[in-house]
Amino acid sequence: MIRHTWPDTTTSPAPPPTAAGTFDERIPPQLRQELAAAFARPAAQQPEWPDSTALHAARTLLGAAPPVTSPGEIRLLRRELAAAAEGRAFLLQGGDCAETFDENTEEHVSGTVHLLDEMAGELSSTGLPVIKIGRLAGQYAKPRSKPVDVLGLPVYRGDIVNAQDPVPSAREPDPNRLLRAHSHACRTMNHLRTLRAGDVFASHEALLLDYEGPQLRADRAAAGQDVEVFATSGHFLWIGERTRQLDGAHIAVAALLANPIGVKVGPGTTPDEIEQYADLLNPGRVPGKLTFISRMGRDQVRWVLPELVERIRRTGHPVVWMCDPMHGNTHESESGYKTRDYADVLRELEVFFEVHRRMGTHPGGVHLELTASDVTECVGSASGVSDTDLAARYETACDPRLNRRQSLDLARAIARMLRGGSDV
Ligand SMILES: O=C[C@H](O)[C@H](O)COP(=O)(O)O
Ligand SMILES: C=C(OP(=O)(O)O)C(=O)O
Ligand SMILES: [Mn+2]
Numbered sequence: 001m002i003r004h005t006w007p008d009t010t011t012s013p014a015p016p017p018t019a020a021g022t023f024d025e026r027i028p029p030q031l032r033q034e035l036a037a038a039f040a041r042p043a044a045q046q047p048e049w050p051d052s053t054a055l056h057a058a059r060t061l062l063g064a065a066p067p068v069t070s071p072g073e074i075r076l077l078r079r080e081l082a083a084a085a086e087g088r089a090f091l092l093q094g095g096d097c098a099e100t101f102d103e104n105t106e107e108h109v110s111g112t113v114h115l116l117d118e119m120a121g122e123l124s125s126t127g128l129p130v131i132k133i134g135r136l137a138g139q140y141a142k143p144r145s146k147p148v149d150v151l152g153l154p155v156y157r158g159d160i161v162n163a164q165d166p167v168p169s170a171r172e173p174d175p176n177r178l179l180r181a182h183s184h185a186c187r188t189m190n191h192l193r194t195l196r197a198g199d200v201f202a203s204h205e206a207l208l209l210d211y212e213g214p215q216l217r218a219d220r221a222a223a224g225q226d227v228e229v230f231a232t233s234g235h236f237l238w239i240g241e242r243t244r245q246l247d248g249a250h251i252a253v254a255a256l257l258a259n260p261i262g263v264k265v266g267p268g269t270t271p272d273e274i275e276q277y278a279d280l281l282n283p284g285r286v287p288g289k290l291t292f293i294s295r296m297g298r299d300q301v302r303w304v305l306p307e308l309v310e311r312i313r314r315t316g317h318p319v320v321w322m323c324d325p326m327h328g329n330t331h332e333s334e335s336g337y338k339t340r341d342y343a344d345v346l347r348e349l350e351v352f353f354e355v356h357r358r359m360g361t362h363p364g365g366v367h368l369e370l371t372a373s374d375v376t377e378c379v380g381s382a383s384g385v386s387d388t389d390l391a392a393r394y395e396t397a398c399d400p401r402l403n404r405r406q407s408l409d410l411a412r413a414i415a416r417m418l419r420g421g422s423d424v
Contacts (some may be wrong), residue, residue: 021059021210028227031256032396034414035216035229036356038252043209044141044243047161047173053209058175067232068137068185071201071219071258076262077201077235080131082288083174084364085318090128090418091291091365092120092406093203093236093322095135097399098142104184109191111372112136113200115404119411126418131201135369137188138204138234141183141211141294142398143242156397159184159418160208164397178211185233185266203262206237209249227298228258238262238293246276255280262291262367264324267300270312278317293367297328298347305355313361324367330399333379337390339400342380346413353417366414370402381406 015254020039023032050056063262070072083089095112112134140160149155154171157165160181187201192200206212215233220226229235229272241264243250263277274292282290283391292312296304312319324347326340333339349366356363375395376385377400385403394400402410 008059013182021213021373022063023213024217027216027229028398031218031227031229034256035253037369038256039209039213039249040245041249041252042245043249045113045240045370046209047157047209049173049175049210050093055175058178059210059214061179062182062211065179065182065215067215067217068182068189068231069232069235071217071228071230071232073201073312074235074259075221075229077131078258078286080288081168081260082318083293083364084131084320085287087362088128089321089364090123090126091133091322092116092123092130092367093133093135094119094368094370096139096371096396097109097135097401098397099136099139099160099184099188100397101180101184104188105284106191108371109136109188109371110195112370113195115191115372116200116208118244118363119407122411123415127416128418131200131365132199133203133236134192137192137202138183138199140184141205141207143166143205143207143280149231158398160211170396174212178208181208181211182215182233192359201235203236204234205240206231206233206250207240207243211236213239213272214335217257222246231257231259234259236260236291237264238264238291238354240264241266241295246273246280250279251280259270260289260291262293262322264293264327265308266328267296268302268303269308271307275311275315278315279295280310282317282319285316285318288320290317291364293324293329294352295324295367296348298325298344298351300328301348301351302318305352306359309355309359309361309364309420313359313414316423318413320364321356321361322365322367323349323363325349325352326367326369328397331357333387335387335390337377337394337400340378340388342378342383342402342406344409345378345379345402350417351408357420364416368402368407368410369399370407374405375401375403377401377403379412380404381409383409
């Protein structure tokens, strides 16, 4: 029997206030206990939901809702990522920093998918198959640097939590948004399937535990095989730089999942830490299971990345190494916009490729924030966007994205780097 009914709020006991909650009863009891312990660990960046009854109701409905993705699709991606871990494929991951409910339109989603396609076309000159993963169908939750914004209001944490409007009521976390996010994710996933017969995979940051927990499902590949737990909210989930605490909930939960998992690693990451991530998240050393997403910043990558790659190489762990050249290169423009300079993005990528070439390891992919729209959010490249242009079309809900022109320029540069040529 599965607990998927509206709670009788007049008679039922107080719902659990934490993200630990309850899990699909088709998950074997032992695994459910392990999940409960993992979800009960300290978790950074979680909203303070004001209404625990509404949260409980939303979680219950989410638990009964159809899954966004299927275990079969997730296993397929894991197999494809195994090729990237072994140097036989390249991973292209991209999309908005923050998907929004309003921008969940045919035009916007198709635009991202077609842009990833065009970029993959540029990369095909390398001869490596390109695995395309969208920051799509679930990228609604944002970790933030500060709890309040410049107006002194509680910060916007993504459409899954609150709204962008600069008024206090809009910033109040609303648990019904968990359900809206799930509906939007299903709509987007449906559109992806319509467009590409399922061959663009969906990914998001596994940030919000109240969204992920109810969507866990058990499955076994075949009779007689072990039961695996799948986060059906997406195919590929990653743990962000702000929530990768080794003793925290996000890592403990990810360790119990069968999905391929990414971990963002910033400039403060140590070799000991990275080895522990690998041991915790992929003790079985399954190729394709674990991806490290290096996001160091253009000046730090040269100093920090080599010893991390070296440590993982020594352990023999099969991992995909990706570069996110966006998140370590954010700064405020003179006009006050959060922006990124194309030259910094390119430079970090160059060093990333150089490090892997030197160490004989495979630069397995890139992770980018981009949109097909002609936005003016990042400066530089042949796009000609300069600081003074930023105001014209600065539309992002969170971080600055590469526009179409910048993305295609970058894809061409990445193809050259991957083929072994230098770029700048
Ligand atoms: O997408 C990444 C983070 O959520 C983002 O960089 C945080 O932005 P902030 O520093 O404006 O909070
Ligand atoms: C929050 C993000 O990145 P990071 O965790 O690397 O800062 C992101 O990818 O949007
Ligand atoms: Mn971002």
